[in-house]
Amino acid sequence: MNFLLLSIVQLSFIFLPILIFYIVYKLIRKKFDYLSTEIIHMVFLFYVFILAYIVWFYLPIALEYITINAVPFYIIGGYVKAIFAGDISIWIAGTNLLGNILLTLPMGVYLYFNGVSLKKTITAAILIPVVIELGQLLFHYIGFATRSVDIDDIILNFIGFLLGYYLAKKCSFVKKSKYID
Numbered sequence: 001m002n003f004l005l006l007s008i009v010q011l012s013f014i015f016l017p018i019l020i021f022y023i024v025y026k027l028i029r030k031k032f033d034y035l036s037t038e039i040i041h042m043v044f045l046f047y048v049f050i051l052a053y054i055v056w057f058y059l060p061i062a063l064e065y066i067t068i069n070a071v072p073f074y075i076i077g078g079y080v081k082a083i084f085a086g087d088i089s090i091w092i093a094g095t096n097l098l099g100n101i102l103l104t105l106p107m108g109v110y111l112y113f114n115g116v117s118l119k120k121t122i123t124a125a126i127l128i129p130v131v132i133e134l135g136q137l138l139f140h141y142i143g144f145a146t147r148s149v150d151i152d153d154i155i156l157n158f159i160g161f162l163l164g165y166y167l168a169k170k171c172s173f174v175k176k177s178k179y180i181d
Helices: 002-029 035-057 074-085 090-113 118-141 151-170
Strands: none
Touching: 002 035, 035 090, 035 118, 074 090, 074 151, 090 118, 090 151, 118 151
């Protein structure tokens, strides 16, 4: 975990050119939002940058092979069975399962914040986790990284999207973005 935190701190320096590009882009377009909204956009850009690193490049364990699970709820069910059998702690299972939900929860919040409809959010909630998993598979085949490819990750990421959207909708302090001309 400390290595991941150190990597994220190092990545923040790599992110600076992306942030500068965003600011220059906004200056060229001359279309600025409220300062709070611009800050949220910048934080979201950083979140996406870190998300891409975590799901595609961060390797806690480098394996020579890739595990692929195409059976829905196989891994989730395995965690549940292992918990009841006493083979694994609730903490480990919860971290792995909740981690996948929390990974995409900010995207649902962000989409609601930007006035994206529920229908488009559902579409994104399906497509983005699929792209993440296909990216993991592609990076494995080109020899760049090894991550498991799991339909359960797609399901949990989907839940995270919708949960974030729902929570943002229920929170009265979240205001939709409006541009200042």
